[in-house]
Amino acid sequence: MTKNPQLKSIVVRLAGDSGDGIQLMGSQFAVSTALSGSDFATFPDYPAEIRAPAGTTFGVSAYQINLGDDPITTPGDSPDVLVAFNPAALKVSLPMLHPGTLIIVNNDGFSARNLTKAGYDANPLDDDSLSEYTVVAADIGRLNLESVAEFGLSKSDGGQCKNFWALGLLFWMFDRSLDSAIGWLDRRLKNAPAMRDANVAALRAGHAYGETSELSAVEKVRVGEAQLEPGRYRSITGSEAMALGIAAAGELADRQVLFCSYPITPSSPLLHRLAKLGEHGVGTFQAEDEIAAVGAAIGASYGGMIGATSSSGPGIALKTEALGLAVSAELPLLVVNWQRGGPSTGLPTKTEQSDLYQAIYGRNGDTPIPVLAAASAGDCFDTAIEATRIALRHMTPVILLADGYLSNAAEPWRIPDLSDYAPIESHPVEASDSSDPQRLAFARDASSLGRAWVTPGMPDLVHRIGGLEKDLSSGHISYDPDNHQAMTDLRRKKLESVANFIPDQAMEFGDDKGDIVLVGWGSTRGPLYQAARRTGTSFIHIRYLNPLPKNLGELLSGFRSVVVAEMNDGQLSTVLRDKLGIQPTPLTKVTGQPFLISELVKAIEQERSKL
Amino acid sequence: MSSQLTAKDFASSQEIRWCPGCGDYAILKSMTKALADVGARPDNTAFVSGIGCAARFPYYVNTYGFHTIHGRAPAIATGLKLANPELDVWVVTGDGDALSIGGNHLIHTLRRNVGLKILLFNNEVYGLTKGQYSPTSRLGTRTPSSPDGSFDVPISAGQLALGCGGRFFARAIDTDKTGLAHVLEQAHAFDGSALTEIYQNCIVYNKDVYASFTDRKTAHDTQLHLRHGEPMLFGKDSERGIAFDNERYVLKIVDASTASDPILIHDETNEVIARLLIALDKPVALGVIYRNPAVAYETAFHAHHPSNMQRRRSVADVIAGPNSWQVE
Numbered sequence: 032m033t034k035n036p037q038l039k040s041i042v043v044r045l046a047g048d049s050g051d052g053i054q055l056m057g058s059q060f061a062v063s064t065a066l067s068g069s070d071f072a073t074f075p076d077y078p079a080e081i082r083a084p085a086g087t088t089f090g091v092s093a094y095q096i097n098l099g100d101d102p103i104t105t106p107g108d109s110p111d112v113l114v115a116f117n118p119a120a121l122k123v124s125l126p127m128l129h130p131g132t133l134i135i136v137n138n139d140g141f142s143a144r145n146l147t148k149a150g151y152d153a154n155p156l157d158d159d160s161l162s163e164y165t166v167v168a169a170d171i172g173r174l175n176l177e178s179v180a181e182f183g184l185s186k187s188d189g190g191q192c193k194n195f196w197a198l199g200l201l202f203w204m205f206d207r208s209l210d211s212a213i214g215w216l217d218r219r220l221k222n223a224p225a226m227r228d229a230n231v232a233a234l235r236a237g238h239a240y241g242e243t244s245e246l247s248a249v250e251k252v253r254v255g256e257a258q259l260e261p262g263r264y265r266s267i268t269g270s271e272a273m274a275l276g277i278a279a280a281g282e283l284a285d286r287q288v289l290f291c292s293y294p295i296t297p298s299s300p301l302l303h304r305l306a307k308l309g310e311h312g313v314g315t316f317q318a319e320d321e322i323a324a325v326g327a328a329i330g331a332s333y334g335g336m337i338g339a340t341s342s343s344g345p346g347i348a349l350k351t352e353a354l355g356l357a358v359s360a361e362l363p364l365l366v367v368n369w370q371r372g373g374p375s376t377g378l379p380t381k382t383e384q385s386d387l388y389q390a391i392y393g394r395n396g397d398t399p400i401p402v403l404a405a406a407s408a409g410d411c412f413d414t415a416i417e418a419t420r421i422a423l424r425h426m427t428p429v430i431l432l433a434d435g436y437l438s439n440a441a442e443p444w445r446i447p448d449l450s451d452y453a454p455i456e457s458h459p460v461e462a463s464d465s466s467d468p469q470r471l472a473f474a475r476d477a478s479s480l481g482r483a484w485v486t487p488g489m490p491d492l493v494h495r496i497g498g499l500e501k502d503l504s505s506g507h508i509s510y511d512p513d514n515h516q517a518m519t520d521l522r523r524k525k526l527e528s529v530a531n532f533i534p535d536q537a538m539e540f541g542d543d544k545g546d547i548v549l550v551g552w553g554s555t556r557g558p559l560y561q562a563a564r565r566t567g568t569s570f571i572h573i574r575y576l577n578p579l580p581k582n583l584g585e586l587l588s589g590f591r592s593v594v595v596a597e598m599n600d601g602q603l604s605t606v607l608r609d610k611l612g613i614q615p616t617p618l619t620k621v622t623g624q625p626f627l628i629s630e631l632v633k634a635i636e637q638e639r640s641k642l
Numbered sequence: 643m644s645s646q647l648t649a650k651d652f653a654s655s656q657e658i659r660w661c662p663g664c665g666d667y668a669i670l671k672s673m674t675k676a677l678a679d680v681g682a683r684p685d686n687t688a689f690v691s692g693i694g695c696a697a698r699f700p701y702y703v704n705t706y707g708f709h710t711i712h713g714r715a716p717a718i719a720t721g722l723k724l725a726n727p728e729l730d731v732w733v734v735t736g737d738g739d740a741l742s743i744g745g746n747h748l749i750h751t752l753r754r755n756v757g758l759k760i761l762l763f764n765n766e767v768y769g770l771t772k773g774q775y776s777p778t779s780r781l782g783t784r785t786p787s788s789p790d791g792s793f794d795v796p797i798s799a800g801q802l803a804l805g806c807g808g809r810f811f812a813r814a815i816d817t818d819k820t821g822l823a824h825v826l827e828q829a830h831a832f833d834g835s836a837l838t839e840i841y842q843n844c845i846v847y848n849k850d851v852y853a854s855f856t857d858r859k860t861a862h863d864t865q866l867h868l869r870h871g872e873p874m875l876f877g878k879d880s881e882r883g884i885a886f887d888n889e890r891y892v893l894k895i896v897d898a899s900t901a902s903d904p905i906l907i908h909d910e911t912n913e914v915i916a917r918l919l920i921a922l923d924k925p926v927a928l929g930v931i932y933r934n935p936a937v938a939y940e941t942a943f944h945a946h947h948p949s950n951m952q953r954r955r956s957v958a959d960v961i962a963g964p965n966s967w968q969v970e
């Protein structure tokens with residue numbers, strides 16, 4: 032890479048111990064990338080343990096970012112620059128590298144002890160095992176400590192600044208201003224001036240090191256500005272966009288939001304972010320368990336607020352009985368599932384599109400629930416609004432599928448104008464001749480089959496709701512056999528009616544007829560889009576998974592082969608077989624790692640060769 | 643709604659489906675009367691229940707009602723109370739619903755002190771599922787699922803409530819109109835979680851399990867009716883009382899006229915004595931055993947919220963974040 036400093040795009044990977052501050056360093060680099068005008072996509076990849084044993088390969092925390100002037104939609108297949116803080120970080124990253132990758136290592140991290148822990152018999156910096164790469168070994172640990180010596184910090188506090196030292200070096204390489212990182216330190220360490228000053232000093236020292244030392248192997252990298260649509264942009268992660276989207280949904284509906292949640296990886300960042308949006312009419316309730324979280328959210332909806340809850344697959348499993356109650360009682364509810372590797376506890380910090388079956392089929396009884404999926408970090412904003420809109424219109428819980436990758440990954444996001452969004456409406460109680468409030472509470476809108484949102488405290492509308500079957504017209508408890516059939520039909524039709532309100536499925540890329548169409552959903556949009564573009568393959572990405580858009584079947588029938596790519600064992604393939612009666616070809620990956628463009632391209636070419 | 647309502651105004655038109663003679667009828671009657679007496683308004687009152695015989699209660703009162711799922715009523719009612727703190731929210735539950743499948747929610751509702759009036763109908767048996775032993779069944783209870791007698795040690799609702807920081811615990815007997823009316827009114831007035839255990843007679847699966855102290859003929863000797871600030875006396879002529887045994891740190895029964903130890907004056911805020919009263923089995927302590935107010939959760943929730951759950955700013959004000967840039 033050093034021979035070609037003006038690049039279309041470049042992939043940088045930072046790797047170290049989970050205590051090295053890699054994620055922070057990565058997110059600060061992403062912010063400065065955003066401000067420099069490049070397009071980018073990030074992939075934070077960290078272990079399940081908060082501080083896994085230092086120096087081990089399973090304790091490696093990494094942050095990968097792909098930046099460039101071309102539309103960037105994935106964090107990149109193979110790093111062009113690797114910053115490795117210790118031997119373990121080098122070891123786990125090596126298989127991803129290509130000849131010529133620039134490796135910057137922290138020399139001080141390569142102690143005999145750390146080499147042993149990483150399983151190295153000999154120091155790879157001393158033999159020729161890295162000969163196909165360009166290696167720069169800097170004494171980051173020592174140089175950092177020297178740069179912060181004057182602040183009188185303990186050795187361990189001082190040592191913590193080394194991520195900012197390394198960030199300074201990267202800023203030099205990429206010709207970045209230090210302002211965004213210093214601004215962040217000013218805000219974050221307002222109450223710890225010594226730490227703030229030390230980090231700033233480390234940042235400057237790393238930058239100066241690039242400037243003054245003999246880094247002949249490294250040339251400054253210039254990446255052009257991306258051709259983004261005009262507008263105002265910011266960098267955003269999925270959890271940030273989801274939180275803003277939920278708050279915006281409340282605003283569009285003119286209702287307060289009560290978000291009830293129990294901590295679980297990787298869902299908790301949403302709770303943290305919403306907890307700061309109080310002034311936007313959002314309350315957060317940290318419940319005693321997953322069931323209480325969904326229960327309180329249902330109670331809030333019963334009380335007239337927008338009840339929302341969030342979890343990951345195992346937690347959603349616990350909430351399942353209550354989702355059935357919300358379907359039966361016909362209360363609106365937003366349920367966000369940040370999917371992760373399963374089954375059981377599975378891979379808590381790794382990403383997987385694990386829960387499509389659970390979302391669509393996973394309940395007792397015939398209990399249809401609309402399901403949507405967010406396609407990118409920024410898309411979490413729009414999807415949260417859409418999901419809430421459906422919940423209030425049809426008076427139903429709605430499941431929104433996101434995943435661990437979306438929660439943490441950052442991308443540039445064109446800031447939307449809230450006034451472009453239609454208000455979110457629910458159904459008022461209709462004036463009627465009936466004097467039975469029970470009947471009024473279950474009077475339905477003809478097109479959406481959503482009932483009126485009647486809440487305790489409203490005068491003269493005292494009625495009862497619950498999980499027992501109720502009479503189709505009066506809303507009173509009913510054990511009548513024909514009525515149960517009629518109510519089951521009604522719940523199915525209500526779900527089907529959602530399809531009348533959602534947009535037709537559009538092509539994401541390519542012609543609407545041809546040999547092969549690549550089909551995806553959720554967070555894999557980025558790599559699928561790139562693979563489709565590179566292979567000239569038509570591409571469809573589905574946001575509305577239950578019900579499916581009405582034209583989807585017809586659209587897919589324009590292709591000889593439907594290749595469904597997803598990070599699970601073929602769940603959308605099953606759903607398409609079930610709902611549309613087609614025979615898709617599954618293209619699956621369940622490793623806890625996002626799709627690489629290269630492997631998708633290969634699979635598509637293979638499929639093409641078979642036709 | 644300005645005119646005084648009567649018990650009849652709180653009775654719903656639904657056909658009641660409890661077994662004839664079930665203690666629930668008496669509780670329902672006292673409840674509707676209490677609602678009228680405390681000046682409750684149907685529009686502003688909600689009953690939330692879980693699953694079990696007791697959980698049918700919301701259908702039979704003319705107020706808002708939500709019949710939810712097994713054990714979860716306190717959680718759902720918490721959300722409702724947070725959404726609208728002005729509501730009177732009652733939770734009706736049973737020994738299985740509250741102390742077994744929903745135990746966790748009861749614990750956390752009580753320690754948070756959410757303003758819910760929780761009525762625990764304790765009949766020491768699972769009624770709706772046809773008579774299995776419950777978490778409050780006494781040792782040796784013979785049921786279809788414990789044919790040789792149960793050997794699970796029963797749980798005490800009162801000890802649990804105090805153990806997890808509950809601020810109000812009262813007890814009453816289903817058919818004791820006066821005692822029940824009193825605790826219902828006190829529970830209603832309490833600003834926080836008020837747990838009331840009601841000894842309820844399941845005439846089908848656990849008939850007369852409380853007969854040893856509910857029998858009216860011997861009630862003088864078997865029941866201790868507590869009133870804050872009054873001496874703990876019982877017996878036909880209040881001839882006996884409760885004193886503190888300074889040597890064994892327990893309560894003891896003494897002759898009121900001759901006792902050397904002073905008769906205890908009921909102090910609802912005394913948690914130590916409350917625990918001893920809960921454990922007393924002869925006589926059984928009834929009335930408000932423990933009441934020690936603290937800030938209600940919904941009050942704290944709204945007070946800690948930066949804008950009292952109001953929308954003071956638009957998302958548009960913050961959507962750009964700390965760093966944004968213009969692309970021309």
Ligand code: SF4
Pocket residue numbers: 659660661663664665666695765769770843844845846847
């Ligand atoms: S089973 Fe027992 S508790 Fe249930 S309704 Fe019948 S008598 Fe009452």
